Amino acid sequence: MPYHTTDIVISGGGIAGLTATCAFAQAGYSVVCVDPKPPVTDGNDPTADLRSTAFLQPARNTLRNAGLWDQLERFAMPLETMRLADAGGTQNEIRAVADFNASEISDEPFAWNLTNWLLSRELVNAIENLPNAALITGQISGRITTRTDQNLVMVGDQQYRCRLLIGADGRNSTTRAAMGIDVKTWRYGQKALAFAVTHTEPHENISTEIHRTGGPFTTVPLPDQDGKHRSSIIWMETSANATALQQLDTDAFNIALNARSCGILGEMTLATRRNLWPIIAQKAENLHAQRYALIAEAAHVIPPIGAQGLNMSLADMQSLLALTDTHDLGSDAHLKAYEKARKSDIDLRIRGVDALNRAAMAQSENLRDLRLKGLSALHGLGPLRKSIMKKGLGA
Ligand SMILES: Cc1cc2nc3c(=O)[nH]c(=O)nc-3n(C[C@H](O)[C@H](O)[C@H](O)COP(=O)(O)OP(=O)(O)OC[C@H]3O[C@@H](n4cnc5c(N)ncnc54)[C@H](O)[C@@H]3O)c2cc1C
Known part of the structure; x- marks a missing residue:
């Protein structure tokens, strides 16, 4: 079977997956991002994401480290x-x-x-200019075989061998399900x-x-x-x-x-x-499995209060990336340290936003x-x- 070798496969090319692709590629890793749908990069497209994201100070720093901020700042409203x-x-x-x-x-x-469709456009442009990053659309990340030294991920009829698979494939993440990680969901x-x-x-x-x-x-x-x-x-x-x-x-x-x-x-x-x-609010029971890390809405979903959602996602990728300074990418030690670094912050924010939302709903x-x-x-x-x-x- 034909195969390709890369440091990282990112499942999901939403804003989180695209940003993570830039962040890890900018840090020198080879990255392949996979999404069945091409990102919608035109605000007039009827499927364009009309939401906007307020990037808090730490998230702005993550965008800066990923080499994205100079391009994005001109469109941003303080x-x-x-x-x-x-x-x-x-x-x-x-x-x-x-x-x-x-x-x-x-x-x-x-x-x-920044508006979300515009962010997608700028992130796709940035990936095109990174020699060690690629975006594959029209395919899902399918069957996964885990090994101690690498994971094998099927993308169409091609196999990708990676040291780390990142699940950024949204609230209904299929890679999370394939890795046997459960979620707890709250409905409002x-x-x-x-x-x-x-x-x-x-x-x-x-x-x-x-x-x-x-x-x-x-x-x-x-x-x-x-x-x-x-x-x-x-x-x-x-x-x-x-x-x-x-x-x-x-x-x-x-x-x-x-x-x-x-x-x-x-x-x-x-x-x-x-x-x-x-x-909804939702939380994955774990943030990792063998050579697999969950980030963004695949890991946690919260109601849109206090501009926390995507900002938590950027904190995930910042932490996962920073820990490669002291750990081997995708190793057990790396992923355990990632889970330890993020879990209490995620729990705190889910609980806080849940309480604020229930107070805001008061009849x-x-x-x-x-x-x-x-x-x-x-x-x-x-x-x-x-x-x-x-x-x-x-x-
Ligand atoms: C109304 C609203 C307002 C919000 N406002 C804010 C805000 O102001 N600030 C903030 O920080 N956050 C905000 N959020 C949260 C933020 O929008 C989300 O966190 C963010 O858009 C989710 O991004 P994501 O990339 O994790 O997931 P998604 O955008 O869901 O992307 C997941 C991607 O994975 C792909 N995919 C699915 N299955 C597979 C597979 N098997 N293989 C490959 N790809 C796959 C999908 O096609 C999709 O493109 C808001 C959320 C809502 C609902």
Whole structure:
């Protein structure tokens, strides 16, 4: 059988898999990334991922080490303030606001926001320019045979022999299942609508999360376009409400949108399609098997609150890569050290985001009032506020 030898095979060419390909190739490893679907790199394609990702400071550093930041920075919108707003009273209006300013803990912004389809485009371009990286699309990473010194991975009718197979093939990872790693899943009966809007007031580099019922409504700053202010929106709701909102005609949707946004950015107008994402939390029981490491959504899924999801994924790949300084790539010692380095941080963030999401979903007025008191208490204490901001950044 024809075979190829490479240091690393990455199963999955989502944003995590593509970024990991660049990061490991930039560090000198030969990398083959495999995905059945070619990444969608045009924002007008009906299947384009319209979400945006706010890269927190540590994730930006990972992108910088992977040689990607110089190219990405020009498209990124800095995020200076995270604002939590409570609109859980009887009227749909803001009754309390808590600001978390990056300047309290750092001389840099919290994060830099980039749209996902644009990220895919830039990552694919970067891989094309790396001589030791390749992206194979139209094929899955199929049958895996594990050996102590290498894993054999079938890609179509070709065999790839690698020192490390990385599972970055998403929440329903087939390589994870093939390696016999179970997952624990939490369901919330929620979905998120993702779309972009134009608005009449500038966002001033503030990302706002408005809490009422059903889940948070979050605005994330985007660069202005054609003289109009723009933001991307994640609107979480019960599954039934989210589906109904997606089906509204544009005029009716704009009315609902402006009611839910409480006018924080002036008048908002829908500027793109509305994509619907089911919300779950999920955790893999282990992060490794023989010459196999799980990263990103294949390892952990959380509701989109506090810009943690992909940032955790970048922390995974940063840790897996950094540990090759002291361990042989793909060895048992390397993968055990990786699991040890990441497990408690992943557990902490899954628990924290789960608690925040349940608080944000509160239906009863009493619970909403309790949430309001919690927000005021948490924000009023300076040291606690700063410690939360640092934890949010991954400190
Ligand atoms: C509404 C929403 C908003 C979000 N906002 C943020 C945010 O602001 N900040 C943040 O940090 N995170 C955010 N996240 C999380 C973030 O978007 C995800 O973590 C990220 O997109 C998932 O990337 P991934 O590469 O792990 O998985 P996916 O994007 O699911 O990619 C997996 C890839 O694997 C491929 N694949 C599947 N099976 C195989 C196989 N057998 N062989 C090869 N390939 C295979 C698939 O085709 C797919 O391309 C958000 C999530 C949601 C739902």
